[in-house]
Amino acid sequence: xxxxxxxxxxxxxxxxxxxxxxxxxxxxxxxxxxxxxxxxxxxxxxxxxxxxxxxxxxxxxxxxxxxxxxxxxxxxxxxxxxxxxxxxxxxxxxxxxxxxxxxxxxxxxxxxxxxxxxxxxxxxxxxxxxxxxxxxxxxxxxxxxxxxxxxxxxxxxxxxxxxxxxxxxxxxxxxxxxxxxxxxxxxxxxxxxxxxxxxxxxxxxxxxxxxxxxxxxxxxxxxxxxxxxxxxxxxxxxxxxxxxxxxxxxxxxxxxxxxxxxxxxxxxxxxxxxxxxxxxxxxxxxxxxxxxxxxxxxxxxxxxxxxxxxxxxxxxxxxxxxxxxxxxxxxxxxxxxxxxxxxxxxxxxxxxxxxxxxxxxxxxxxxxxxxxxxxxxxxxxxxxxxxxxxxxxxxxxxxxxxxxxxxxxxxxxxxxxxxxxxxxxxxxx
Amino acid sequence: xxxxxxxxxxxxxxxxxxxxxxxxxxxxxxxxxxxxxxxxxxxxxxxxxxxxxxxxxxxxxxxxxxxxxxxxxxxxxxxxxxxxxxxxxxxxxxxxxxxxxxxxxxxxxxxxxxxxxxxxxxxxxxxxxxxxxxxxxxxxxxxxxxxxxxxxxxxxxxxxxxxxxxxxxxxxxxxxxxxxxxxxxxxxxxxxxxxxxxxxxxxxxxxxxxxxxxxxxxxxxxxxxxxxxxxxxxxxxxx
Numbered sequence: 001x002x003x004x005x006x007x008x009x010x011x012x013x014x015x016x017x018x019x020x021x022x023x024x025x026x027x028x029x030x031x032x033x034x035x036x037x038x039x040x041x042x043x044x045x046x047x048x049x050x051x052x053x054x055x056x057x058x059x060x061x062x063x064x065x066x067x068x069x070x071x072x073x074x075x076x077x078x079x080x081x082x083x084x085x086x087x088x089x090x091x092x093x094x095x096x097x098x099x100x101x102x103x104x105x106x107x108x109x110x111x112x113x114x115x116x117x118x119x120x121x122x123x124x125x126x127x128x129x130x131x132x133x134x135x136x137x138x139x140x141x142x143x144x145x146x147x148x149x150x151x152x153x154x155x156x157x158x159x160x161x162x163x164x165x166x167x168x169x170x171x172x173x174x175x176x177x178x179x180x181x182x183x184x185x186x187x188x189x190x191x192x193x194x195x196x197x198x199x200x201x202x203x204x205x206x207x208x209x210x211x212x213x214x215x216x217x218x219x220x221x222x223x224x225x226x227x228x229x230x231x232x233x234x235x236x237x238x239x240x241x242x243x244x245x246x247x248x249x250x251x252x253x254x255x256x257x258x259x260x261x262x263x264x265x266x267x268x269x270x271x272x273x274x275x276x277x278x279x280x281x282x283x284x285x286x287x288x289x290x291x292x293x294x295x296x297x298x299x300x301x302x303x304x305x306x307x308x309x310x311x312x313x314x315x316x317x318x319x320x321x322x323x324x325x326x327x328x329x330x331x332x333x334x335x336x337x338x339x340x341x342x343x344x345x346x347x348x349x350x351x352x353x354x355x356x357x358x359x360x361x362x363x364x365x366x367x368x369x370x371x372x373x374x375x376x377x378x379x380x381x382x383x384x385x386x387x388x389x390x391x392x393x394x395x396x397x398x399x400x401x402x403x404x405x406x407x408x409x410x411x412x413x414x415x416x417x418x419x420x421x422x423x424x425x426x427x428x429x
Numbered sequence: 430x431x432x433x434x435x436x437x438x439x440x441x442x443x444x445x446x447x448x449x450x451x452x453x454x455x456x457x458x459x460x461x462x463x464x465x466x467x468x469x470x471x472x473x474x475x476x477x478x479x480x481x482x483x484x485x486x487x488x489x490x491x492x493x494x495x496x497x498x499x500x501x502x503x504x505x506x507x508x509x510x511x512x513x514x515x516x517x518x519x520x521x522x523x524x525x526x527x528x529x530x531x532x533x534x535x536x537x538x539x540x541x542x543x544x545x546x547x548x549x550x551x552x553x554x555x556x557x558x559x560x561x562x563x564x565x566x567x568x569x570x571x572x573x574x575x576x577x578x579x580x581x582x583x584x585x586x587x588x589x590x591x592x593x594x595x596x597x598x599x600x601x602x603x604x605x606x607x608x609x610x611x612x613x614x615x616x617x618x619x620x621x622x623x624x625x626x627x628x629x630x631x632x633x634x635x636x637x638x639x640x641x642x643x644x645x646x647x648x649x650x651x652x653x654x655x656x657x658x659x660x661x662x663x664x665x666x667x668x
Contacts, residue, residue: 002546005546009535012534012535013534016534332533334530335532335533337530338526338530338532339532339543339547340491340515340518341489341491341518341522341524341530342518342519342524342543342544342547342591343515343516343518343519343520343544343547343548343595344515344519344543344547345512345515345516345547346511346512346515348547422491423486423491423492426491426526426530
């Protein structure tokens with residue numbers, strides 16, 4: 001009842017003094033707008049980052065062989081020199097065997113979706129008559145094709161038999177087909193590709209053509225004709241060429257819903273059981289997602305830091321509100337005296353001015369919020385982020401905060417008004 | 430004097446001192462005894478500096494006496510707490526000021542509603558009562574006018590209506606015609622007479638004008654903080 005009356009009173013007062021009201025609110029508007037804008041940009045950046053990482057397979061667990069750090073590696077100055085003269089390089093025997101991987105898959109059947117492994121062989125030039133194409137020969141398994149999001153345009157991927165029996169088959173890129181078969185995908189399927197690797201001749205039959213996607217992080221300067229594109233062969237075929245059996249590294253694709261961080265530790269512990277007796281090497285598992293978390297934290301911290309600076313504008317705005325409230329109370333001393341004579345208890349007077357202060361701040365807060373969202377949108381467009389996420393939390397916080405400012409900076413003037421002596425106030429000229 | 434009528438104001442030995450305990454301690458009221466009965470129309474006259482404003486503040490419960498007892502409508506004001514005084518002012522006293530003191534940017538009807546608001550009346554009740562009161566002072570056609578759109582006389586009529594809002598025990602009018610020309614002043618005085626006669630209101634008029642004082646039933650003269658004379662005025666009711 002009284003509250004509604006007080007709000008009405010405050011609005012009437014604001015309408016009567018529009019210019020002053022606007023100037024008073026300006027500090028709050030600027031403060032809230034900048035906080036919201038910064039939070040919006042920060043939030044959008046985080047979402048963008050997460051999307052980007054997700055497309056890069058951030059939730060995959062990378063498993064690789066790493067050097068054990070022994071006591072004697074820590075030098076007297078406290079530094080760790082891993083590449084010291086007595087270090088030996090890891091050999092095939094130190095790498096992870098297929099048996100280990102098999103045991104791992106069986107142990108974590110419900111958590112492992114796929115294992116992605118590859119083996120780089122070499123770069124080569126395929127020649128037929130006066131036609132040529134540059135290739136990077138790489139051994140892959142189906143998991144690797146999955147994590148690379150390889151799109152098959154024609155033909156098929158490797159069959160289980162080809163994968164198990166080191167089949168002499170390959171997948172080539174559409175660019176390769178452009179160079180060799182004038183872009184005719186169907187004609188390419190079934191063709192033999194002769195390559196020379198380390199002085200020996202090999203021949204692979206094309207079973208499929210995939211769409212080559214230029215890495216968005218590298219800028220190729222060579223012409224499309226001279227471009228090196230991967231020629232994918234079954235991983236065992238590649239290992240037969242490189243005379244290796246084991247895996248220095250591979251990635252684990254987890255099932256959806258698996259907690260990557262804990263699974264990462266489990267994975268590392270699982271493989272290290274096999275490395276207890278290896279003096280020099282052990283297995284390390286890591287995931288981009290832990291880096292992602294770090295980056296998210298960093299963006300969050302930075303956003304917060306800038307928002308706090310912007311919050312200073314809010315503080316200044318609040319002081320402006322307090323200043324104007326003090327002026328307003330002095331101007332209205334007679335009104336306060338009259339109200340008191342008419343029977344207003346001190347609490348009513350205090351409430352009247354606190355409500356007035358809250359109303360000023362809240363209106364400023366709402367205008368600032370809308371302006372901030374708009375500015376945030378502009379900012380997001382400026383950094384060319386595709387994501388635009390208004391932080392609902394920041395909107396709620398800033399509305400609450402502006403009301404808080406109203407109470408905090410309104411209390412002192414309101415209390416001053418409440419404590420006025422009615423006789424003095426009535427006599428005030 | 431009027432034993433059959435209820436005593437509204439009972440003051441005994443009212444002393445008011447300012448700057449107590451300092452070298453310039455000032456005794457403004459030096460032992461006032463005052464009785465006002467229900468339905469009386471009393472004038473308090475005195476030169477400026479006589480202490481009549483201080484007496485008015487004490488009668489109006491804006492201030493408490495330093496010494497003495499003051500009972501207003503059976504309530505002991507001299508013992509009331511600050512928080513109680515606002516309630517007493519709200520329900521027992523209707524103030525009419527020389528400078529009207531209407532609340533700016535607030536129309537006539539809303540101004541009249543202010544005391545009712547603090548008394549916790551509902552919006553509908555307030556509205557109804559405020560309209561009645563505006564009609565009583567002949568201002569019903571200026572209901573939605575802002576104070577700045579009203580003449581001095583009109584403002585004072587709204588102020589009188591406001592003073593009547595919570596049907597107070599006394600109307601305390603401090604130089605109500607002081608800022609008005611004689612014809613509008615006359616009109617305002619006529620309203621007081623009307624309220625006195627028709628509604629039986631107890632009215633205390635503080636003035637320095639002997640002519641206005643003569644219109645009242647009883648004239649109390651105050652000088653140097655003491656009541657120096659009480660006599661009947663021409664406005665003695667026939668009853």
